[in-house]
């Protein structure tokens with residue numbers, strides 16, 4: 542057992558040498574999470590990814606929602622393979638990547654996400670070397686996660702450079718978001734966590750909602766999540782979902798599209814040094830496995 546762990550470490554280090562990382566750095570990774578389900582994560586990930594792509598950024602979406610992986614559904618795409626085939630050695634990562642509108646690349650997680658947490662060290666070796674060798678050149682990777690605080694989700698959130706917590710003004714969404722933030726900060730007290738409040742009438746309601754979290758966070762937590770932005774309640778979102786077309790492309794002048802443009806602008810305007818606080822060292826994948834290894 543010890544031998545295998547050692548070999549894995551060796552392999553990880555070998556594959557992600559400093560020199561190599563300069564040529565092929567792992568993209569800035571933002572995981573999108575929520576306590577409660579159905580608050581708009583997947584729509585946010587996809588449309589934010591497209592807004593960033595339109596600004597000239599290279600973006601990869603990693604669909605890590607195990608239960609309801611549906612980035613592809615929002616696009617009307619049917620991926621033939623998922624991470625499952627990568628994990629089981631049938632496909633390479635590049636072979637499963639789906640290309641969406643504007644050239645946006647999507648990694649469909651599917652049932653591979655569950656497998657990922659339960660890999661044998663041989664499978665991990667294959668995956669780490671595959672991913673390190675894959676052409677994942679991008680500026681930003683957005684990770685869509687499932688609702689709640691399962692070990693699986695937590696692994697992705699802790700491995701990411703930054704976490705965006707999506708919530709709505711509903712009390713249940715607020716308390717669940719707070720619960721998630723609390724658990725995250727217990728694991729990593731300096732984690733970069735930011736809030737996007739969805740389905741609001743405007744900025745005032747969004748800030749009031751974020752303030753409810755921060756009121757409690759100030760008293761009980763080590764850190765207060767920052768306010769990143771908001772998305773208005775907009776019938777176009779629902780319409781776009783029904784048409785399986787992302788709203789930033791289908792209705793570029795709708796309120797929600799404008800709101801996401803603002804969030805994208807804010808993210809692009811940041812330098813990596815301001816966002817690197819939470820980097821616990823190591824690559825995304827190294828951190829993911831480190832957490833699961835406990």
Ligand SMILES: Nc1ncnc2c1ncn2[C@@H]1O[C@H](COP(=O)(O)OP(=O)(O)O)[C@@H](O)[C@H]1O
Nearest residue numbers: 579580581582583584740773774775778779782
């Ligand atoms: N800003 C919004 N305005 C109106 N409806 C929204 C908005 N955001 C999300 N929705 C609705 O909520 C549903 C769930 O969104 P989704 O992104 O799938 O949530 P999650 O990924 O968090 O489960 C969407 O299908 C859409 O109908």
Ligand SMILES: [Mg+2]
Nearest residue numbers: 582583606609
């Ligand atoms: Mg979702």
